[in-house]
Structure formats: C-alpha cells, structure tokens
Amino acid sequence: MSVLAENLDWGVGRKTILHDVSISVAPGETLGLVGPNGSGKSSLLRLLAGLKRPRAGLVTINGKSVVQVPRKALSREVAFVQQSAATETSVSVLDVVRLGRTPHRSALSGWSAEDEAAVTEALTRVDMLGHRAQSWQTLSGGERQRVHIARALAQSPRVMFLDEPTNHLDIHHQIEILRMVRDLDLTSVIALHDLNLAAMFCDKIVVMRSGSVFASGTPAEVLTEELLREVFRVTAEVNCITPGAGPHIRFTP
Amino acid sequence: MTAGVPDGSAVRLALLTLVSAAALAFAIAVATAIGDYTIGLGTVFLAIGNGLGLTGAELPPIEESVVWDLRLSRALVAALAGAGLALCGAILQALLRNPLAEPFVLGISAGASTGGVCVIVLGIGAGSLTLSAGAFAGAFAAFGVVALLSNGATSGPNHTILAGVAASQLFNALTSYIVTTSGNAEQARNVMFWLLGSFGGVRWPDFQLLLVVVPMGLAVCIYLARALDAFTFGDEDAAALGVPVGRIRLALFAVTAVMTATIVSMVGAIGFVGLVVPHAARYVVGPMHMRLLPACAIIGAIFMVTADIVSRVIVAQQTIPIGVVTALVGVPFFALILYRARPQT
Numbered sequence: 270m271s272v273l274a275e276n277l278d279w280g281v282g283r284k285t286i287l288h289d290v291s292i293s294v295a296p297g298e299t300l301g302l303v304g305p306n307g308s309g310k311s312s313l314l315r316l317l318a319g320l321k322r323p324r325a326g327l328v329t330i331n332g333k334s335v336v337q338v339p340r341k342a343l344s345r346e347v348a349f350v351q352q353s354a355a356t357e358t359s360v361s362v363l364d365v366v367r368l369g370r371t372p373h374r375s376a377l378s379g380w381s382a383e384d385e386a387a388v389t390e391a392l393t394r395v396d397m398l399g400h401r402a403q404s405w406q407t408l409s410g411g412e413r414q415r416v417h418i419a420r421a422l423a424q425s426p427r428v429m430f431l432d433e434p435t436n437h438l439d440i441h442h443q444i445e446i447l448r449m450v451r452d453l454d455l456t457s458v459i460a461l462h463d464l465n466l467a468a469m470f471c472d473k474i475v476v477m478r479s480g481s482v483f484a485s486g487t488p489a490e491v492l493t494e495e496l497l498r499e500v501f502r503v504t505a506e507v508n509c510i511t512p513g514a515g516p517h518i519r520f521t522p
Numbered sequence: 523m524t525a526g527v528p529d530g531s532a533v534r535l536a537l538l539t540l541v542s543a544a545a546l547a548f549a550i551a552v553a554t555a556i557g558d559y560t561i562g563l564g565t566v567f568l569a570i571g572n573g574l575g576l577t578g579a580e581l582p583p584i585e586e587s588v589v590w591d592l593r594l595s596r597a598l599v600a601a602l603a604g605a606g607l608a609l610c611g612a613i614l615q616a617l618l619r620n621p622l623a624e625p626f627v628l629g630i631s632a633g634a635s636t637g638g639v640c641v642i643v644l645g646i647g648a649g650s651l652t653l654s655a656g657a658f659a660g661a662f663a664a665f666g667v668v669a670l671l672s673n674g675a676t677s678g679p680n681h682t683i684l685a686g687v688a689a690s691q692l693f694n695a696l697t698s699y700i701v702t703t704s705g706n707a708e709q710a711r712n713v714m715f716w717l718l719g720s721f722g723g724v725r726w727p728d729f730q731l732l733l734v735v736v737p738m739g740l741a742v743c744i745y746l747a748r749a750l751d752a753f754t755f756g757d758e759d760a761a762a763l764g765v766p767v768g769r770i771r772l773a774l775f776a777v778t779a780v781m782t783a784t785i786v787s788m789v790g791a792i793g794f795v796g797l798v799v800p801h802a803a804r805y806v807v808g809p810m811h812m813r814l815l816p817a818c819a820i821i822g823a824i825f826m827v828t829a830d831i832v833s834r835v836i837v838a839q840q841t842i843p844i845g846v847v848t849a850l851v852g853v854p855f856f857a858l859i860l861y862r863a864r865p866q867t
Contacts, residue, residue, distance in 0.1 A: 344762060
C-alpha cells in the first residue's frame with residue numbers, strides 16, 4: 270500500500286511543529302525518517318498513522334484519507350510502534366502481543382486459530398517466543414521494544430510506522446529488526462537516529478529539519494557530507510565502498 | 523471461547539466460578555441469619571423458598587418476616603453495591619492507568635455529600651426531594667464539573683485525576699460551608715453518618731433499582747472489555763489498536779458515574795471497595811478485563827456482604843458504619859499497594 274502526505278501542517282497551540290510536509294512512499298518501500306531532535310519526526314509519524322489530525326493537508330493510505338477511515342478498519346492495515354510505551358500492569362508477553370489482534374476481533378468473539386497463528390509468528394520473528402509467559406515488568410528495555418514490534422506484527426498490517434524502533438536494542442537486534450522490517454512484504458516508515466543503519470536498510474530517506482522536509486531521495490543521494498554538516502552539524506566522510514550497498518558514514522572528530 | 527483460554531485453565535476458571543458463587547450464596551445466607559435476633563440457616567433457606575414460592579414450609583411469621591422483609595433485601599443490596607463499586611474501580615484503574623484510582627476519584631462522593639447536605643440542612647426541595655435524590659443530583663453535578671475540567675474526558679488520565687481532585691475539594695468545601703453556617707450539629711452528624719455508609723434503610727425497591735443498574739453496567743463493561751485491555755499502554759496506543767478512545771472513555775465514565783451515583787445515593791459513600799477489590803481480583807484471574815470484570819463483581823459482592831456482617835457483629839447491639847469496616851480493611855491494603863508500586867524506570 271502506498272502512503273502519501275500532502276502539504277501537512279500541524280502544531281500545538283501557537284507553536285507550529287510541522288510545516289508544509291509532503292512525502293510519498295511506494296508500496297513495499299521502506300522509508301527512513303532522519304533529522305535532529307525536535308525536527309518533527311515523531312509528530313509526522315503520528316499524522317501519517319492517523320493518530321493526530323493535521324491542521325492542513327491530507328494523508329492518504331492506498332488512496333483513502335486516514336482521518337476518514339474508521340479507527341478499527343484503519344488499524345487492521347496500519348500498525349504504529351511508539352517509542353518505549355510503558356505500563357504498570359503486570360501483563361505477560363503473550364498478553365501484550367495478543368493485544369495486537371484487537372482490531373481483528375469483535376467485542377465478544379473468541380480467540381481463533383488465525384489469531385493464534387499471527388501471535389506465534391510475530392513472537393518468532395522478534396525472537397521472543399521463548400519468553401511468551403514472562404511478565405512484562407521483568408523484561409529489559411530491548412526485550413520490551415521487541416515485544417512492541419511483535420504486537421504490531423500481530424496486527425497483520427500492510428503499513429507500519431515505527432518511531433525509533435532500535436532504541437534500547439543491542440547491535441545484533443538493531444540489525445535483525447531493521448532487516449526483518451525491510452524484508453516483510455509491507456510499506457514502512459521508520460524514524461531513525463543511526464544514519465548508517467538508515468543507509469543500510471532504507472530504500473529512501475527523508476531528512477527533516479525544523480518541521481520541514483530538507484531533502485529526500487535514496488541514501489546515496491541524500492546522505493552527503495555537505496548535508497550532514499548543514500543539518501546535523503557534524504563533519505563526516507561519506508564513502509560508497511560496496512556499490513549498491515548504500516553510503517557509509519564515518520564521523521570525524 | 524475454547525481457544526481463548528490457554529491450556530487447563532478453563533477447568534480452573536469453571537471451578538473458581540463455582541466456588542465463588544457458592545461463597546456468595548453462603549455469605550448472603552449468613553448475613554440474613556445473623557442479627558440481634560439470630561435465625562437458623564435452615565429457616566433462612568426455607569423462608570427464602572417460601573418467599574419465592576418454591577417451598578411451603580410452616581415458619582414462625584416473625585422469622586419469615588425478618589428474613590424476607592428486612593435482611594434478605596439488605597444482603598442482596600450489599601452484594602450488588604459491592605459488585606458495582608468494585609467494577610467501577612477496575613474500569614477507572616484501567617482508563618486512568620492509575621493503580622490508586624477508585625470510583626470516588628471522579629469527585630462523586632464529595633458531590634453526593636453536598637447534594638445530601640443541601641436536602642437535609644438547607645431543606646432544598648421542601649420535603650419533596652429525598653436524601654437519595656439530592657445525593658444523586660450532587661454526584662452527577664460533581665461528575666459534570668470533572669468532565670468539564672478535563673475537556674469532556676478527551677485529555678489525558680492525569681488531567682482527569684487532577685480535575686477529580688479539584689472537584690472533590692470544591693464540593694467538600696461547599697459541604698463544610700453549608701454545615702458550619704447552618705449551625706445544626708445534629709443534622710451535620712446525620713449527614714456524616716449517612717456518608718460513612720449504611721445498609722440499614724434499604725428495602726426491596728432499592729434492590730430492584732440496583733438489579734437494573736449494576737447488571738447493565740456489567741454488560742456494557744464486558745462488551746467494552748477488549749477496548750479496556752487496549753488501554754494497557756496508554757491512550758495513543760489504544761488508538762493505534764483501533765479503539766475510538768474519546769468515545770470509549772466518555773461511555774465508560776458515564777457508566778461508572780451512573781453506577782456510583784446510584785449506589786452512593788442509596789447506601790452512602792462506602793470507600794475502598796472499589797480500590798481494594800480490583801487489585802485482589804488481578805491476583806486471582808490476571809489483568810485482562812474479560813475475566814477481571816466478572817471476577818471483580820463477584821469478589822466485590824462477597825466482600826461487601828461480609829463487611830456488612832462484620833459491621834453488625836463486631837460491637838454487640840450496635841451497627842458500625844459499613845465505611846468504617848471497609849476502610850479498616852482497605853487502608854492496610856492501600857499501604858501494601860503503595861509499598862509494592864515500584865517507581866518507573
């Protein structure tokens with residue numbers, strides 16, 4: 270499914286957070302959203318997922334405006350993984366991943382074989398099947414993050430929005446999660462801080478600055494030494510060592 | 523629902539249901555038997571059977587009347603009130619994501635007391651309004667203030683809790699103002715005693731009203747149980763799972779307000795049931811609401827009937843306000859929750 274945002278404006282009170290943002294994601298594409306802190310990445314993801322209404326502009330997923338599709342129907346196709354969501358309740362890993370089936374179940378319907386299969390597959394994909402009976406409160410930050418991703422996968426979405434999904438993860442699981450998201454047959458938009466990971470796993474990159482799109486294109490087109498200096502205020506060497514593998518950034522002190 | 527229950531626990535669940543239903547029936551029977559004039563359990567069952575037209579036993583008319591006209595209705599009202607308050611507590615703890623939330627967090631008891639005082643002390647309604655009606659109106663007024671302060675329940679949980687605190691303060695101040703300026707200590711004492719809760723005055727019409735309100739509340743909540751589960755990680759997360767957050771919150775707050783206001787206007791503001799019971803129930807059946815809500819209802823009912831028995835037997839020839847009994851059990855439990863609640867990392 271394609272995701273299209275046209276001329277989005279959004280803010281809180283008088284403060285404008287996003288201004289005139291347009292992006293387009295083709296079906297099956299993995300788009301990386303990068304930018305300094307406070308550049309509007311998380312806000313943009315929320316608008317794309319229909320969790321917030323833009324002041325102006327339009328978000329369409331597969332040609333349908335997200336604010337007009339009923340919530341439940343939308344969440345059968347669109348999953349959103351927020352940054353480190355927490356709870357005080359003593360739920361188990363399985364309870365949490367089962368929540369992902371909420372949009373597929375009616376108020377009183379039972380637990381179907383399809384639900385069970387989706388949950389088991391999601392847990393397997395994030396390497397947490399062995400932890401399914403464990404209490405949420407005893408998980409590490411990285412394990413919690415993986416359970417959240419499993420819950421999103423259990424929604425059987427066609428489009429996935431992830432807000433810094435690799436936070437708290439060790440490097441092995443950072444790469445595993447991003448590879449998995451890229452290889453899944455779905456359209457995804459991922460907010461990331463690690464530019465090398467973005468270059469490795471994203472088909473396209475959108476660079477945000479102060480609530481607007483600064484640049485967009487393939488990693489090689491976008492991640493240039495000049496852009497890094499201007500947007501991120503760092504000096505770096507950008508090399509394309511292996512052709513087709515995306516640029517590699519080495520930050521210089 | 524077969525596949526919904528993981529291995530073996532279906533049997534456990536059925537067993538729990540059976541045991542708790544038996545416990546509730548037993549508690550109600552004991553509550554009916556015990557009093558200044560103790561009646562044998564056998565007589566109690568026969569009298570109930572007679573009342574329902576199932577048996578035709580010859581019983582002393584006074585005993586039959588005490589069982590049927592006085593104590594049974596009282597015990598059944600206690601059961602429904604306990605069930606309703608526990609249910610409201612579970613819902614508010616889930617919606618507000620706060621383990622210390624309880625039905626009165628929405629300012630309802632404070633509002634009810636103001637309403638009660640207006641009727642008793644100020645004589646508003648000139649005798650046409652009962653204390654219950656005044657309390658019901660007051661409870662809803664307080665809920666309205668909370669809803670207004672928290673933007674019709676669309677803002678976050680902490681906002682709602684703060685609005686509830688503000689409303690409670692406002693209505694408590696109003697109550698104090700009315701009581702102190704009226705200068706009638708006897709009336710003030712009556713109001714305070716009523717607020718601490720008593721099943722003394724309840725009769726069959728009260729039971730009939732609760733029999734409509736509480737089961738309907740339970741049905742609505744069970745219907746929305748899945749949505750309540752989705753609030754585990756907060757409002758935005760619930761929205762991402764397809765829950766229409768604003769509408770569900772408002773609907774559940776309204777159900778809670780109706781149940782609490784009805785119960786409070788009937789038997790007073792009985793505290794701590796709504797706080798304690800959901801936590802106890804979570805230990806038994808876990809945090810998912812499809813099971814938690816019925817468990818809360820039944821445990822709340824048993825707890826309240828038992829508390830009513832205790833309130834009548836602990837001091838001879840005297841009935842302690844039921845709120846005192848529930849609080850004496852509730853406060854240590856409250857302390858335990860505070861002690862166990864770990865700071866978020």
